[in-house]
Structures are given as C-alpha cells and as structure tokens.
Amino acid sequence: MHLGETCPFILDYKDESGLIHDVDGNTFANHLAAWGAAPYGPFPPTVRKAMCDAWDRYGMEISCFLQSPPVVELAERLIALAPGKITRVAPTVTGTEAVEGAIRLAREHTGRPMILTFLGQYHGESTYLAASASTELAEITTGSTPYAPGLMFAPYPSSYRGAFTREPGSVDDSLVIDYINDWLLRHQVEANQIAGVLIEPIAGELGVYAPSGSFWAGLTAMCADHGWVLICDEIQSGLGRSGAVWAGDLWGLEPDLLLTGKSLSAGGQPMAAILGTDAIMAKTNVHTTGTYVWEPGAVAGALAGLDLMPAAIDNALQLQEIGRQKLGSLVERYEGIGDYRQYGAWGALEFVTDKASKRPDPSTQAAFHQAALRRGVFAISFPQKWTYRLQPELTMDPDLFAWSCDQLAVAAEEVLS
Ligand SMILES: Cc1ncc(COP(=O)(O)O)c(C=O)c1O
Structure with missing residues (x-):
C-alpha cells in the first residue's frame, strides 16, 4: 500500500457531526472513523483535555520504565473490563506489536512452536505478520511468506462464504473444526506442537464475518483438550465496535490472551x-516494550475514552438496528448483493455475480463505492475486494447513519438495476 494508492481525496478537516470535508470542497458522511481508531468522534473534548493535562504534568515519558498514575489506572480499568481470568496487561504502541507479543507469549508459556490461525484474517504488516497471518489479500503476503515459519492455517469460519459445505448452498462453519481435527492434526502437526490459536472473533478486514456458536464451542473445547492458548485479536472488534465491549462477549469467550488497540486510543x-492471564504473563521473559509505549498523554486520552464507551455502545446498537433494517432489505432486492452483516457500528455488504454461485464481484463493489461517494457516503472499499464496509464512529448521529443507508440504497439501485 502506498500513499494515495486507493483514495483520491485529501482531507481538509473533520467535524463533530460525523462529516469529512476534503480540500476540494467535498463533504462526506464519515464511515471510516480512522479505521476504528476514532470511535467517539475526531477528537472528543474530554479526550483532548485529559491528554493536554497529562502532557503538561508528565511530559513525554517511557512508561515501561517510569510509570505515572494514569498508566496504573488504565491497566486496572482494562482488567476490570476483560473477561474470564485476565489479570495482566502488557502495553504496546501498535496492534501489530500486540499480536507479535501474544505469539511470543503463547510460545514461551507452552514451550511449543506452532500457531494455528485462519486464512483471511488481518493482524498487521510487520515482517512476521505480513508474511503469515495477514492473508486478507495475497498481495500483502506474497514475498514475505518464506520468512514466517511456525504457522498453520485453516479457512476463516465464515457465516456466508464457507470453505466447506455439507450440501450445495449450505454453510456450516463447524466443518472448519472437522478440518482442523481430521486434516491438520492428522496429517500436518501433532496437537502437542501447537502453542496457541490466533483468531479475530469477528474478522473485520475480511468483511465483518463472525463464526457461529457451534464453531466457538468446538474451538474452545480443542483449546482446553490440547492446552492451546486462545488468543483473541480484538484490535478492530474490541471496545464497543461490535455493540458489545468485546466481540467475544457475544459468545461468552474467555480468551487467555486478548489484544486491544484502535478504539483504545479514543482518537x-x-x-x-x-x-x-496470570498463568501466561506473571512470570514471563517476553518483553513488549518500546520508546513510545503508553506515553502518559496517550494513556490519559484512553482513560477519558473509556468513560465515553458505555453511551457509545448504546448508540452503536441503534446504528445496528437501522443498518439491519435499511441495508438488510437490499439483500432481498438485488441478486448482486449476496449478504449483509451488521454488528454494532460495523457493517459489510457483499457483492456477488449471483446468489447461487456467490462468485465475488469486485467491479460492482467498486462501482457501488463510486456511486456512494457521489451521494456523500465515504466508507471502506478497495477495488480488489467484493465487500464494502461501514465503520463509522460509534457515536455517529443515528439520523446521519439512516441518511447514509438511504444514499446507499440509491447507489445500489444505480449499479444493480
Ligand atoms: C484485527 C487487527 N489486528 C491487528 C491490526 C494491526 O494494528 P495496527 O495497525 O495498530 O498495527 C489491525 C489493524 O487494522 C487489525 O484490524
């Protein structure tokens, strides 16, 4: 990805009402939310004030060596929000570093080499992750794959586009569990060589796909049986995006390692x-540090953001209802829209040549994106992909969201009828 490769607009400013203004005078409803890193609006006043106060008081400081009270408070707040037996926090600057650190922790804890992960997920673009887990697009992975040993893959358990079917047209993602058992563990790697499982509870970049309850039951049983560390990457899905604090809460998941980022920064x-958990992190030698880790201003902003989260989740659930009602009906209306998924403030339309084959249709998706832009809706779209993703601020005014959905319905009529 190069600067400006896919987006022709240059930002002038964003405003609190959920709009983006570009330097050419165009205005769009903002369905990007800084890829999820600005969940409460561009720069909420309480976040700004907390950050400025912390800057004035503590300046820049390296928090992994010299901590300040906000750092301790944020660790405690996150632990209080976390499910299950989670009691420890290791700070990182980026989500990519959090994923890398979690893989190292799982390997250290178990003394085993392999990580089981799922095709199509996105975890960042460091050498290791671009080489391995970032298989959302082959072009991200190509060129790096030879440099990433120790990973094994199953297809992502998709609710719509399953790799395996019992009968034509059906999708049953528990077949992914059978694939792991009957193929990977039988023919590739013994279970006692696997340190952990790295999974996005909802796969955002892939197109907001969520596994079923029966998949989770199968996966968590395997983790328990084989002593695999369950690593949930909630860097995109966590802290309200899915309409729950953690997307894993939708299925009552209790991961051993839980990764957060994006929304944590609160813009x-x-x-x-x-x-x-204590078991994994109390006595670790894995360092996940860095010069800019949990710098006090960033931490103070994150704390102020957590205060905004409960109301933001309530709003996200309103957006969910509006989206399911207004965009859900497009699936019935058009042969070329195969599926629509919406969890909280997170939705994806899936473009197909026809419903029976579910063959991906990136060119119609790209044309739809252009039609949506002409009507003032700016969401996440790549020309190679067939899913179109809505990822607004959790706090987007429901009226603006409803208006956006209406514009998308007109855009669909333009490109699909
Ligand atoms: C699920 C997931 N994991 C990890 C990352 C990487 O996070 P960062 O861009 O902060 O390094 C992302 C970023 O989009 C993500 O969506």
Missing part, C-alpha cells in the same frame, strides 16, 4: 495492549 495517540 488520541496510538496505543494498544496485550491483556492476559
């Missing part, structure tokens, strides 16, 4: 974290 400075 302020970059920050992310690994949350984990």
Whole structure:
C-alpha cells in the first residue's frame, strides 16, 4: 500500500457531526472513523483535555520504565473490563506489536512452536505478520511468506462464504473444526506442537464475518483438550465496535490472551495492549516494550475514552438496528448483493455475480463505492475486494447513519438495476 494508492481525496478537516470535508470542497458522511481508531468522534473534548493535562504534568515519558498514575489506572480499568481470568496487561504502541507479543507469549508459556490461525484474517504488516497471518489479500503476503515459519492455517469460519459445505448452498462453519481435527492434526502437526490459536472473533478486514456458536464451542473445547492458548485479536472488534465491549462477549469467550488497540486510543495517540492471564504473563521473559509505549498523554486520552464507551455502545446498537433494517432489505432486492452483516457500528455488504454461485464481484463493489461517494457516503472499499464496509464512529448521529443507508440504497439501485 502506498500513499494515495486507493483514495483520491485529501482531507481538509473533520467535524463533530460525523462529516469529512476534503480540500476540494467535498463533504462526506464519515464511515471510516480512522479505521476504528476514532470511535467517539475526531477528537472528543474530554479526550483532548485529559491528554493536554497529562502532557503538561508528565511530559513525554517511557512508561515501561517510569510509570505515572494514569498508566496504573488504565491497566486496572482494562482488567476490570476483560473477561474470564485476565489479570495482566502488557502495553504496546501498535496492534501489530500486540499480536507479535501474544505469539511470543503463547510460545514461551507452552514451550511449543506452532500457531494455528485462519486464512483471511488481518493482524498487521510487520515482517512476521505480513508474511503469515495477514492473508486478507495475497498481495500483502506474497514475498514475505518464506520468512514466517511456525504457522498453520485453516479457512476463516465464515457465516456466508464457507470453505466447506455439507450440501450445495449450505454453510456450516463447524466443518472448519472437522478440518482442523481430521486434516491438520492428522496429517500436518501433532496437537502437542501447537502453542496457541490466533483468531479475530469477528474478522473485520475480511468483511465483518463472525463464526457461529457451534464453531466457538468446538474451538474452545480443542483449546482446553490440547492446552492451546486462545488468543483473541480484538484490535478492530474490541471496545464497543461490535455493540458489545468485546466481540467475544457475544459468545461468552474467555480468551487467555486478548489484544486491544484502535478504539483504545479514543482518537488520541496510538496505543494498544496485550491483556492476559496470570498463568501466561506473571512470570514471563517476553518483553513488549518500546520508546513510545503508553506515553502518559496517550494513556490519559484512553482513560477519558473509556468513560465515553458505555453511551457509545448504546448508540452503536441503534446504528445496528437501522443498518439491519435499511441495508438488510437490499439483500432481498438485488441478486448482486449476496449478504449483509451488521454488528454494532460495523457493517459489510457483499457483492456477488449471483446468489447461487456467490462468485465475488469486485467491479460492482467498486462501482457501488463510486456511486456512494457521489451521494456523500465515504466508507471502506478497495477495488480488489467484493465487500464494502461501514465503520463509522460509534457515536455517529443515528439520523446521519439512516441518511447514509438511504444514499446507499440509491447507489445500489444505480449499479444493480
Ligand atoms: C484485527 C487487527 N489486528 C491487528 C491490526 C494491526 O494494528 P495496527 O495497525 O495498530 O498495527 C489491525 C489493524 O487494522 C487489525 O484490524
């Protein structure tokens, strides 16, 4: 990805009402939300004030060596929010570093080499992750794959586009569990060589796909049986995006390691974290540090953001209802829209040549994106992809969201009828 490769607009400013203004005078409803890193609006006043106060008081400081009270408070707040037996926090600057750290923790804890992960997920673009887990697009992975040993893959358990079917047209993602058992564990790697499972509870970049309850039952049983560390990457899905605090809460998941980022920054400075159990993190030698880790201003902004989260989740659930009602009906209306998924403030339309074959249709998706832009809706679209993703601020005014959905319905009529 190069600067400006896919987006022709240059930002002039964003405003609190959920609009983006570009330097050419165009205005769009903002369905990007800084890829999820600005969940409460561009720069909420309480976040700004907390950050400025912390800057004035503490300045820049390296928090992994010299901590300040906000750092301790944020760790405690995150632990209180985390499910299950999570009691520990390791700070990182980016989500990518959190994923890398979690893989190292799982390997250290178990003394095993392999990580089981799922095709189509996205975890960042460091050498290791671009080489391995970032298989959302082959072009991200190509060129790096030879440099990433220790990973094995199953297809992502998709609710719509399953790799395996019992009968034509059906999707049953518990077949992914059978594939792991009957193929990977039988023919590729013994279970006692696997340290952990790295999974996005809802796969955002892939197109907001969520596994079923029966998949989770199968996966968590395997983790328990084989002593695999369950690593949930909630860097995109966590802290309200899915309409729950953690997307894993939708299925009652209790991961051993839980990764957060994006929304954590609350529209302020970059920050992310690994949350984990005592068993894994109390006596670790894995360092996940860095010069800019949990710098006090960033931490103060994150704390102010957590205060905004409960109301933002209530709003996200309203957006969910509007989206399901207004965009859900497009699936019935058009042969070329195969599926629509919406969890909280997170939705995806899936473009297909026809419903029976579900063959991906990136060119119609790209044309739809252009039609939506002409009507003032700016969401996440790549020309190679057939899913079109809505990822607004959790706090987007429901009226603006409803208006956006209406514009998308007109755009669909333009490109599909
Ligand atoms: C699920 C997931 N994991 C990890 C990352 C990487 O996070 P960062 O861009 O902060 O390094 C992303 C970023 O989009 C993500 O969506």
